[in-house]
Amino acid sequence: MSSHGIRDRVAIVGMGCTTFGEQWDKGLDDLIVDAAQETFESAGLTKDKVDAYWFGTAQSGMSGITLARPLQLENKPVTRVENYCATGAEALRAAAYAVASGAYDVAMALGAEKVKDGGYQGLNSNNPPNDGTGRTLTAAAMFSMVAPAYAAKYGIDEEQMTDVLATISSKNHYNGARNRRAQFRKEVSKETICASPRVAGGLGVFDCAGVADGAAAAIVVRAEDAHHYTDTPLYIKGLSFVAGTGSGLIDPDYDYTHFPECEAAALDAYRQAGVTDPRRQLALAEVHDCFTPTELVLMEDLGFAARGNAWKEVLAGTFALDGDLPVNPDGGLKSFGHPVGASGLRMFFECWLQLRQEAPPERQIDTDRTLALTHNLGGYPGEMVSFVSVVGTELG
């Protein structure tokens, strides 16, 4: 992949994030206004000072007007973006590139999703008219095929595999319990997780991310302007995006134990950011734990563990809040909840808090590392989009 990247050319100078969850009393406009207000205040500016807006939502609205109307943005370029579950990250990527290009001085990325007005559990897609031959499986079912494939490949018995996945879920619930914005703020024991009803394949309720309403936003400026807004900006080190070909679904060589789109995006982001040893250079990673086997496999795809070793590292606590490389210290999709268009930006929000030492003490990571990673994916094993970013507090 031949991307040049924009290392150290753009900085995040303000962020906001609503509470995620079943927000029956808030509509999409409320979520947008809440996240935008917090973000404007965080950067110390007003909406008129933002030159351009990128609005990410998967299914809650169409066109830039969905953002321009509730915020009453007059004569502003507002673009709606959608890229499956990486929608929020895609909004930030577009805003950052717009600033890096010199086209704008200040840009905002805001992601929002109102999923709880649909009347159904889980996420629901709105497909264009079609010939009726496409798969109609839930995401849970598609991702459930990863666990047995991984276990078989690396000789892990069913009991061990269940323990590994429960460890991931339990860890994310532990972290979410220390996050006032999270959807599920309760620690859950591995016993409870293992006893939960199955929804697809071997996956139980506690293996699946929460589906939530929510919004998050960031304001980006050129790096040299960052200190006009804050003493502690987050510099963008790398932004990578891969849209898969979908051929994994029909390619007999694909084995459901890794996500090639995520590997490729990670390599590209590391190259842009100059990261050579993510496991030792990153202070934390926010990854797309839509289902517990997804987080497990991502530890290898993102280079945090050698192939076939992630399960051992999970059991050893490597990715726990006090581990060598904390993963999803805010609770992840599992516990924080997953408002599709907002999740990518929510991940940046945790990096914003952690690297600036602003996380609540009960989950503030004690480290001298200055880099963090966010990772989004959307779609299914064999057919997905993937986003990886690296951000840091230091230039160079």
Add this chain to the structure above:
Amino acid sequence: MRGILSAAGYVPYRRLDRADINRFFGTGGGKGTRAVASHDEDTSTLGVEAARLALRARPGLALGAVWFATSTPAYLDKTNATVLHAALRLPSSVPAFDFGGALRSGTGALQTALTNSGSVLVVSADTRDGLATSADESIGGDAAAAIVIGDDGQAGDVIAEWLGSGSATDEFVDRWRIPGEQRSKLWEERFGETRYLALGREAWERALKEVGLAGDEIDQVVVTGMHTRAGKALVRHLGLRDGALHDDLSGTVGQSGTAHPGLVLAAVLEDEAARFAQLGAGRVIALVHLADGADVFVFRTTDALGSFDPARAISDQVRDGAPVTYGKYLSWRNMVEVEPPRRPEPQRVSSSAAWRSEAWKFGFVGSRDRTSGAVHLPPARVSMKGGATDDMEPLPMSDAEGTVVTFTVDRMVFSPSPPVVFAVVDFDGGGRFPVELTDVDDGELAIGDRVEMTFRRLFTADGIHDYFWKAKPVRKERKGEDAQ
């Protein structure tokens, strides 16, 4: 010589134990089982499966027409035979016609094909319903039959020569159903019995006179019809030899209405072929069907029957069935509405999109990259290996078998009969497709299992049926096990 070039029956996988009806309601039911179409089958898909088996048993047949008869059509106004036509990948020059509505339309199509010219694929299918505890519920069965009628020299000679037919026709109301109704209604049984006995004897005499044979010169006879009591009574008046009466499958499959004459005729021919070394050619077979009159057909087996190799004999299908609970049966037939998963129901299929992908959707035709050999399911223009563009050849995959690489059970997704069993299948000779499984019980499937493709109806939205292919476990290996 004109007669039968190939014949096959399709019996759906599920069986309802008639005693379960009585166990549930304390009344109704009976002995034996009836065949039950799965929730994803209708008369068109049953017909496709029967036709595939008939054509597979006689490769190289060039069909001049496909006719489809059913009393329970999936569509009205719109032709159902075109669904079969598309699934069988027949050329557009082969016309496809429906014979609709009446239980007599199956034998009507058969008689018309025999007196016609060229080779005609006559497919008949029915799903038989009745209110809970009714006689129709118990005696009915779901099945399809496919008989190819033609002349010698059509990819081989006829396996049974048509000697002649005899008919008797009368207008009387014994069994009736208003369009749109699911259940049939019946007049007092004795009235129909009296009429059918007289009409059956009349047609039988005419047929025997036509072919110049006596009743005791017929080697195998089958009598079908929804008025089972009349059928049993008629048998006693046919002057048959001992042992000439062939099992009518009513104890295992049930009376499958329009399909039943073809189904039992195919079963007789398969039995004759299986015992050909012992019985030889020249055996006379008579088929009697009682519906708004009586139709009698007389055939004589030929030497070509000796090399007739059924793709999957009806007797094997009858043996390989698996039970369905009475509750599930009632829900599949919309006699009881059960709570669906709380997920959105599917949207209707786009007619124009479906038409564009006819070869894929109905024929399960993928494409193969001529350069890399990579198989694409569905067909693609740009190859996933090597990137060649518009250099693909069509690859029909409906008869390919495959192996389960991995699978899952989806308990959340919408389905007319949850949960959905879904597998990633690698086909022999190349190609992978993630596909829903059917005719499989939760917990039955394992990685490495063998599967084959079957034509099904996925769902119906806005009255448009979504036809596509699913995979089902290959069960024919049991035949080999029995032989050992």
